[in-house]
Each structure stands twice: as structure tokens, then as C-alpha cells.
Amino acid sequence: MGRPSSAAIVLLSMLLVTISCVPPPRVTGNEETAGRYHMESAVDALFAPPSPEAIPGDLRGEQIRLGYEMVVNTQEYGKRYVGNALNCSNCHLDGGLNPNAASFVGVSVLYPQYRERAGRQVTLTDRINECFERSMNGKSLPSDSVKLTAIVAYIEWLSQNMPPGSAVPWRGIPRLNSTHHPDPLNGKKVYEKKCVFCHGSDGQGTRGGPPVWGPRSYNIGADMARTIVAASFIKANMPRGWGWTVTDDEAIDAASYINAQSRPDFPDKIHDWPKGNKPSDAPY
Ligand code: HEC
Ligand code: HEC
Incomplete structure (x- = not known):
């Protein structure tokens, strides 16, 4: 098969963006956390995030919108802190709104949290910086950074409908459970x-x-x-x-x-x- 023309790729990508906006059919938890949260909590929240189109027009909304831009257009807005060609939303699909791709919806209520990789309690800003240093092969933002605070504001805004103490059953990437030896x-x-x-x-x-x-x-x-x-x-x-x-x-x-x-x-x-x-x- 020859290489497809770039026009065909652009058309196909547009089609895919449209398709991928349809909510995926399956939602399950993260093996490492879901079970624990299920046991600890009395209520399960619904996956009902606000749409980025509903970000308010006030000052707080401006901060949330900057956070959204940092996530979907990290290459431009977070340039100084990024060391590769990725945007956060290449993995946290649909701006963190996809329940099968480490969604940001609801997760702010889970921090601070003990993390085994770090061996200590981490805050949401620490966790965001972990992805800057590793997933983005870049460097962490200073804790008083306007851009870092903006990402936190966006994630908090996406988490606003979580009842206190509720589980986040769609958290993380739903883990495959398989004994297949990688080949x-x-x-x-x-x-x-x-x-x-x-x-x-x-x-x-x-x-x-x-x-x-x-x-x-x-x-x-x-x-x-x-x-x-x-x-x-x-x-x-x-x-x-x-x-x-x-x-x-x-x-x-x-x-x-x-x-x-x-x-x-x-x-x-x-x-x-x-x-x-x-x-x-x-x-x-
Ligand atoms: C039709 C195009 C297309 C195909 C085919 C495709 N991907 Fe992707 N993949 C993408 C796009 C686009 C993204 C980023 C998603 C976004 O930004 O919304 C992505 C993201 C990823 C990522 C996370 C981001 C990164 O670059 O590290 C991985 C890993 C990945 N794909 C692996 C695969 C694997 C493995 C396959 C084959 C089974 C595959 N993809 C097939 C388009 C595709
Ligand atoms: C190459 C893929 C990739 C990129 C790019 C990436 N992340 Fe992540 N991120 C992950 C994975 C994988 C996890 C862990 C998901 C799991 O364990 O199920 C994660 C976890 C997180 C978490 C914790 C979520 C939770 O449930 O507690 C936050 C917050 C986060 N990332 C923010 C970001 C931000 C902000 C960016 C951009 C600056 C970013 N990530 C870029 C892959 C990525």
C-alpha cells in the first residue's frame, strides 16, 4: 500500500475526531485504586462532567480556560516545560473528559494521596508535575506557577459534581486482566x-x-x-x-x-x- 496523501489523512483525522466524541461504551475502574475506593465510599458518582463550552466567562473561568488550553495544547501553552512532541490530551483523551483514558473528571477529590512510586503523600500539583517530567519528558512547574494553578482549576472544575466521599469508578485506564506473556x-x-x-x-x-x-x-x-x-x-x-x-x-x-x-x-x-x-x- 502506498503512503496516503496528506489530504486523506486530514479528512480521516476529522472523521475520527467526530467519531471519538461519542462516549465510549465501557467504563470500568483502575485495578490499583477502584476496589479500594468502592469499599470506602457509600455513594458512586455518575460520570457527568460539564462541557468545556460551559466554562464561565468570569475571572475564575479565565483560569479554568487556561488550564484547558494547557491540557489540549500543551505544545504551545506549556512550551517551556515540555521536552517532547506530546500534548496532555494525547493520552488524557478529549481534554481529560474520556472515561477510558485516565480522565480528569472527579480526580481532584482524591488528592492529596499516598503514592507508592513516590513513597509519600502527593498533591494534585505534584501528580501533574510527575506527568510533565515523565509523560512530557519535560520539567516540573514551580508550585506558584499561574499555568500549574490553572490546570488544577480545570481539574477541580471538572470534579465539581462529585458528591463528597464518592468513588471515582472510571478512574485511570481500565486495566486489562490477562496472563498472556508479551510477545x-x-x-x-x-x-x-x-x-x-x-x-x-x-x-x-x-x-x-x-x-x-x-x-x-x-x-x-x-x-x-x-x-x-x-x-x-x-x-x-x-x-x-x-x-x-x-x-x-x-x-x-x-x-x-x-x-x-x-x-x-x-x-x-x-x-x-x-x-x-x-x-x-x-x-x-
Ligand atoms: C487512525 C489513527 C490512529 C491509529 C490507526 C492508531 N492511533 Fe494511536 N493515537 C492516534 C491519535 C490521534 C492519538 C492521540 C489522541 C488525541 O490526541 O486525541 C493516539 C495516541 C496514542 C498513544 C498515546 C500517545 C503517544 O503518542 O504516546 C499511544 C501509546 C498509541 N496511540 C498507540 C497506538 C497503537 C499501539 C496503535 C495500533 C494498535 C494505534 N495507536 C493506532 C491515532 C491513531
Ligand atoms: C504519554 C501519555 C501521557 C501524557 C502525555 C500525560 N499523561 Fe498524565 N497520566 C498518564 C497515565 C498513563 C496516567 C496513570 C493512569 C493510570 O494509572 O491508570 C496519568 C495520570 C495522570 C494524573 C493522575 C490521575 C488520577 O487518576 O489520579 C494526572 C493529574 C495527570 N496524569 C495529568 C497530566 C497532565 C496535566 C499532562 C500534561 C502536562 C499529562 N498528564 C500528560 C499518561 C499521560
Whole structure:
């Protein structure tokens, strides 16, 4: 098959954006947290976030809108802090409003929270900065930064309808539960058949999709560098617009193939999981 023309890619991407606005059919919890929150809470919230179009026009609304722009257009608004070609919304799909892709809806009520990777209590701003340093291969924003505060304001605004003490059952990426042993060689075949069109045969991305490995991708310290996390994301969301169409084995193999390629290092990784309990799919 020859390379598709860029006009075709633009048309296809527009179509996909339209398709992907339809709420995905399945919502489940994050294996690491959902069960615990279910047990602790009396009420389950509904996934009923406000639309970014409803951001108020007042001063507070201006801050929320800046937070939204930081998330969907990080390349422009967060330029100084980003070291790759990604936007937050490349993984936190639909501006953090997609319940199958580490949604931001409701999560502000869960912080501060103890995190095993950090080995301490982290605030929401700490957690955002973790993604800046790792997923965005960049650097953390100062705690008094207007841009950082704006992202928090956006996430809090998206969490405004959460009843006190409620669970966030759609939290995180719904984890695949599989005993399949990752096979990167088969993953290469899956990638070439189902992913190359948008992410490129060299993984460096095309106009239809961001890079998935190499110097402009997430670094080795990112959650997405874990095979089960990436596989779960792929299963639920990839190919973009056709979530839940690859088999569990295909998702796991493709994830292991992508994560076996080179990507930026994260020297601070030596401080991770200081008290143990490192997940089995951590790459270091
Ligand atoms: C039709 C185009 C298309 C196809 C095919 C596709 N993707 Fe994607 N992928 C995207 C787009 C677009 C995004 C970013 C989503 C957004 O910004 O809304 C993305 C995001 C991702 C991400 C997270 C962001 C990043 O770049 O690290 C991963 C990982 C990923 N895709 C893997 C895959 C895998 C594996 C396959 C094959 C099973 C696949 N994709 C197939 C378009 C596609
Ligand atoms: C390469 C993909 C990727 C990119 C880009 C990315 N993140 Fe993340 N982020 C993740 C993953 C994966 C998780 C953990 C999800 C899970 O464990 O199920 C996460 C978790 C989070 C959480 C915690 C959510 C919770 O449930 O507690 C926040 C907040 C967050 N990211 C903010 C951001 C912000 C802000 C940006 C942009 C500056 C960003 N992320 C960019 C992949 C990404």
C-alpha cells in the first residue's frame, strides 16, 4: 500500500475526531485504586462532567480556560516545560473528559494521596508535575506557577459534581486482566498492520498521530512505559476512534513492541518505589 496523501489523512483525522466524541461504551475502574475506593465510599458518582463550552466567562473561568488550553495544547501553552512532541490530551483523551483514558473528571477529590512510586503523600500539583517530567519528558512547574494553578482549576472544575466521599469508578485506564506473556515480535506485526498508518513505521508520528517512541515520545519513567498500562490504553482507545477492536493479546504485544524501542531516559527513576512494591511491568 502506498503512503496516503496528506489530504486523506486530514479528512480521516476529522472523521475520527467526530467519531471519538461519542462516549465510549465501557467504563470500568483502575485495578490499583477502584476496589479500594468502592469499599470506602457509600455513594458512586455518575460520570457527568460539564462541557468545556460551559466554562464561565468570569475571572475564575479565565483560569479554568487556561488550564484547558494547557491540557489540549500543551505544545504551545506549556512550551517551556515540555521536552517532547506530546500534548496532555494525547493520552488524557478529549481534554481529560474520556472515561477510558485516565480522565480528569472527579480526580481532584482524591488528592492529596499516598503514592507508592513516590513513597509519600502527593498533591494534585505534584501528580501533574510527575506527568510533565515523565509523560512530557519535560520539567516540573514551580508550585506558584499561574499555568500549574490553572490546570488544577480545570481539574477541580471538572470534579465539581462529585458528591463528597464518592468513588471515582472510571478512574485511570481500565486495566486489562490477562496472563498472556508479551510477545514484541508479534507486536511488531500488529503495529505494522494497525498502527503504522497514524504513528509511522519509525514510530515518530505522522499528522494523524503522535510519536510512540524515540526522542519526541514519553520517557522511560512515564506510566505509559509500563507494558500493562500501555496495553490497557491501547485496548480501550486505539486505533483512535476504534477502541475495543484489538484483542487483549494484540494490545499487550503491541505495547511491548512500542516499549521495547528507544525513548528518553529518566535519571530520577532511581528514586522511584523507595519502599518497594514496584509493579512487575515497570521497565527499570
Ligand atoms: C487512525 C489513527 C490512529 C491509529 C490507526 C492508531 N492511533 Fe494511536 N493515537 C492516534 C491519535 C490521534 C492519538 C492521540 C489522541 C488525541 O490526541 O486525541 C493516539 C495516541 C496514542 C498513544 C498515546 C500517545 C503517544 O503518542 O504516546 C499511544 C501509546 C498509541 N496511540 C498507540 C497506538 C497503537 C499501539 C496503535 C495500533 C494498535 C494505534 N495507536 C493506532 C491515532 C491513531
Ligand atoms: C504519554 C501519555 C501521557 C501524557 C502525555 C500525560 N499523561 Fe498524565 N497520566 C498518564 C497515565 C498513563 C496516567 C496513570 C493512569 C493510570 O494509572 O491508570 C496519568 C495520570 C495522570 C494524573 C493522575 C490521575 C488520577 O487518576 O489520579 C494526572 C493529574 C495527570 N496524569 C495529568 C497530566 C497532565 C496535566 C499532562 C500534561 C502536562 C499529562 N498528564 C500528560 C499518561 C499521560
